[in-house]
Amino acid sequence: MPVGIPQWVSTGAGRFAGTEPTDTMGSDENILEMRGITKAFPGVVANDNVDLDVRYGEVHTLLGENGAGKSTLVKILFGLYQPDEGSIHLRGEPIAIASPSEAIASRIGMIHQHFMLVPTLTVAENVALGTRSTRRPFTDLDVVSRRISEISEEHGLAVDPSVEVRRLAVGERQRVEIVKALYRDAELLILDEPTAVLTPGEVDDLFVILRRMADDGRGLIFISHKLREVMTLSDRITVLRNGKVVGNTTPAETSSEQLAQMMVGRTVRLTPEKPLLDEGHARLSVENLTIHGDRETVAVNDISFEVRSGEILGIAGVSGNGQRELAEAIAGLRGVEPGSSIRLDGVDVTGDDTRARRDRGLGFIPEERMRDGAIAEFTVSENLVLVDHGSDRFTSRGMLAFGAIGQHSRKLVDEFAVKTPGIDTPTSSLSGGNIQKVILARELSASPTVLLACQPTRGVDIGAAEYIHTRLIEQRSIGTATILISEDLDEVLGLADRVAVMYEGHIVAIVHGRSASRDQIGLLMAGVVEQTPSS
Numbered sequence: 001m002p003v004g005i006p007q008w009v010s011t012g013a014g015r016f017a018g019t020e021p022t023d024t025m026g027s028d029e030n031i032l033e034m035r036g037i038t039k040a041f042p043g044v045v046a047n048d049n050v051d052l053d054v055r056y057g058e059v060h061t062l063l064g065e066n067g068a069g070k071s072t073l074v075k076i077l078f079g080l081y082q083p084d085e086g087s088i089h090l091r092g093e094p095i096a097i098a099s100p101s102e103a104i105a106s107r108i109g110m111i112h113q114h115f116m117l118v119p120t121l122t123v124a125e126n127v128a129l130g131t132r133s134t135r136r137p138f139t140d141l142d143v144v145s146r147r148i149s150e151i152s153e154e155h156g157l158a159v160d161p162s163v164e165v166r167r168l169a170v171g172e173r174q175r176v177e178i179v180k181a182l183y184r185d186a187e188l189l190i191l192d193e194p195t196a197v198l199t200p201g202e203v204d205d206l207f208v209i210l211r212r213m214a215d216d217g218r219g220l221i222f223i224s225h226k227l228r229e230v231m232t233l234s235d236r237i238t239v240l241r242n243g244k245v246v247g248n249t250t251p252a253e254t255s256s257e258q259l260a261q262m263m264v265g266r267t268v269r270l271t272p273e274k275p276l277l278d279e280g281h282a283r284l285s286v287e288n289l290t291i292h293g294d295r296e297t298v299a300v301n302d303i304s305f306e307v308r309s310g311e312i313l314g315i316a317g318v319s320g321n322g323q324r325e326l327a328e329a330i331a332g333l334r335g336v337e338p339g340s341s342i343r344l345d346g347v348d349v350t351g352d353d354t355r356a357r358r359d360r361g362l363g364f365i366p367e368e369r370m371r372d373g374a375i376a377e378f379t380v381s382e383n384l385v386l387v388d389h390g391s392d393r394f395t396s397r398g399m400l401a402f403g404a405i406g407q408h409s410r411k412l413v414d415e416f417a418v419k420t421p422g423i424d425t426p427t428s429s430l431s432g433g434n435i436q437k438v439i440l441a442r443e444l445s446a447s448p449t450v451l452l453a454c455q456p457t458r459g460v461d462i463g464a465a466e467y468i469h470t471r472l473i474e475q476r477s478i479g480t481a482t483i484l485i486s487e488d489l490d491e492v493l494g495l496a497d498r499v500a501v502m503y504e505g506h507i508v509a510i511v512h513g514r515s516a517s518r519d520q521i522g523l524l525m526a527g528v529v530e531q532t533p534s535s
Contacts, residue, residue, distance in 0.1 A: 030092075031056050031188055031219040032077075037086035039072050046072040047083070048243040054188065054219040059210065061222045061230050064240035065263050065461040066432055070223050073240075074190045077221075078110045079103040090188070109186030111177045111194055119166035123159055123176050124148060127183050144183075151182045155212060170318060171202035178209060189213065190221045195229060199318050200489060200522030207233050225462065227256040227270070228490065239263060264463045271494050272469040275477065279497070280309030283345055283361075283481035284330070284450045290337040291325045299325040301505040307450065307481040312472065314496030314513065315485040317525055322505040323485050324367060327454045330483070331364045332357045333372075344450060358387065363448030365439055367455045367485070369432070373439040376428035380420050381409035383427050384442050408445075416441040417467060433464025440471060451475055454485045469495060489521060503527045 032054040039047040047069045054060045062070045075081045077088065079097040088095050090106055097103050103110070117126050124145045131144075145161040152159045157175045165173060174194060181189055191210070195203045210233065214220055224230055230237060231251045239247040239262045247262045260268040284307040293299030300322040307313045317323055328334035330342060332354040342350045344360045352360075366372035374383045385394050385405050394405050409423040418437045420430055427435060436456065443451065453472065457465035472495060475482060486492050492499055496513040501524040508529045511520065 029056055030054065031090070033089040034073070034077065035087050035089075037073060037076060037088075038084050039076060039081060040084055045243050047076070050086075050240070050243070050245055052238055052245075054221060055235075056219055057214050057217045058235040059214050059220045059222050059233050061224065061234040061237045062240065063224070063230055063237055063259060063263060065225075065463070066459065067242075067461075068240040068263070069243040070240055071192065074110070074192065074221060074223065077103070078108060078190060104184055104186075107185055107187040108190070109181030109184060109188070110190040110192065111174075111181060112192055115173050115177055117165045117173060117176060120164065122162055122164055123168075123179070124161040126165055126176060127161070127180050131184070147183060148179055151179055155182065155209060155216075157209060170320075171198055171205065174198065174202070174206060175209070178213075182213075186218070188219045188221070190223075192223045193225070194222075195224065195226065196487075199525045200518055201526055203229065226488075226490070227259055230259065231256055241265060260462055264461070266463075268462055268466050269470075270466075272466075272473050274473055274495070277310045277476065279311050280479060282306040283309050284483065285341070285343040285346075286330070287341040287343075289326070289329065289340045289342070291322070291329050291334060291340075292337065293322075293325055299505055300329070303502075303505075303507045305500055305507060305510065307483055309449075309479045309481050310476055311497045312476050312482040312484050312495050312513075314492035314499040315483060315502060316489060316492045316499050316521055317487070317502035319487055321502045323454075323502055326502070327367065327452060327483075327485055330452055331362070331366075358446070361447075361449035363443035363446060363451040365436075365443055365451070365453040365456050367458070369435055369439055374427050374435055376426070378427055379424045380413065380418065380427055380430070380438055381405060381423040383438050384409045384412055384423075384445075387442065388446065412441040412445055416444075416471075431461070431464075433460035436460050436464065436468065440468060444471065444475065448475075448480060451480050451482045452485075453482060455487065456484070457486075457488065457491060465491075489518060489525075493518065493521070501525055503529075 030053045034050065034052040037047050037050040038045070050069065050073055052073065062073065064070050072081060076083050077097065079099045079102050088097065095106060097106065118129070124141050127148055128141060128144045148159060148161040151157065157179055159172070159175050159179050165176065168176065194206065198206065210220060222233060234251055237249050237251070237254070237259065238245060239259065241263060256270060260270060286306070287304045289300055289303050290298065291300040305313065315323055315326070325334060329336050332352060336350065340350060341348065344357065344362060347360060349357050349360055370376055375386065378386070385408065388394065389400065394401050406423060413420060413423060416437045418441065419434050427438060430438070456468050456472070460468070472482060472484070484492065484495055493513065493516060498510055499513055499516050499521060500507050500510045501521060503525065504527065508527070509524050
């Protein structure tokens, strides 16, 4: 029987008060054993003789940088890939999993980072998809709905089977994915970055549910790059680096700093040093900004703020609350409504295009680096001069000056520690972190007075994230005004001097970074307003 929901009071040691092991939690009996798993793709060995075991009643975390082999390993377990070498034992028996349907039949469930739900269908209809009806060719949604209600009550999921998925909040959709897995009686559950789009409060709620599932005897494989979450939820941790297992540990035996060092292979500074600075004059001023989204609804509703020289203003909020539209409007990629005003160093640029704004000192690191920040087929060198290739520095008599471009590119590759075989390498062959460094190098080499950085470390390695944070702090030190838009609350709190929280297109509050707490920001992100906006 499942134990009661524990009292989730943080102890700061990676566990919560009231979550002592039960008879089922973390038993010595393994539900899963993967031995000697090897999987190679052209030019890379993704998994190199990897061992992993998961016990009944435990949360076992897979931790590693991008490209470490985590996703490949769980895709093998879920039948999406076949291993080149190695064996899998489930409940003590050898098993070959040829497809996801076979994995599901073996009571293995997987919750993907991006929800696999049909928005226009109800919860019951989504859960019923792919399952066999007892009333074929008709569906038995009444039976499905009753079972969903039973599962919801048993696990504290609070899911209404009759509501359309499109009407659910992000955290509620996450619970629907869990219900789908439980409906199929999953005993081993894989969770791939399940907190990526959740507020801190929703993360806490999810962890209550996951711990309850483990306490009920299920085995959970948890994949996350957020060390705070790993230390909080895990019973055991397996760390991968370059396709190999480099360590096995528990939260009681390690720290976030030690885990980061295991992931990267060197000491990593998790919290950037941010010296006290005297803020200067306003570099960017936004007044009464109203923006329509792609569906002709108001995405940003009458917001005003300013960013000063030597300041980082963090914009926090759950994805979809107007941050993307705000960034595009500041960058000149999206029109604004009459009465809106955007000023750079006192000059009104509301009607100017992106080139004019760049000439006024605006640098832009876009959210979608391969859609808006770089051209995959272009070389590293071409992307480094992508915006400024027509300037006098890189042209001669109307022709590109390849010597000057090459010299400039090699200098930036060295200065920004871009790992690439050469400046003529196609950008598509670089890792996500190095592509981001190319974009960062291009934008910072233009000496911007205002820098708009959108999700600057999304999907990049912890080492690359450390480097990007360091460069943003350096820009702050030389007087750049920076707008940091990020869904990573730890990143915002670590870098920002002030934090503006967006909810449903409004800035519901602006708080000072040094006094802001995770709980306070989390409540504001969820729309719980306890104070009026201030600057």
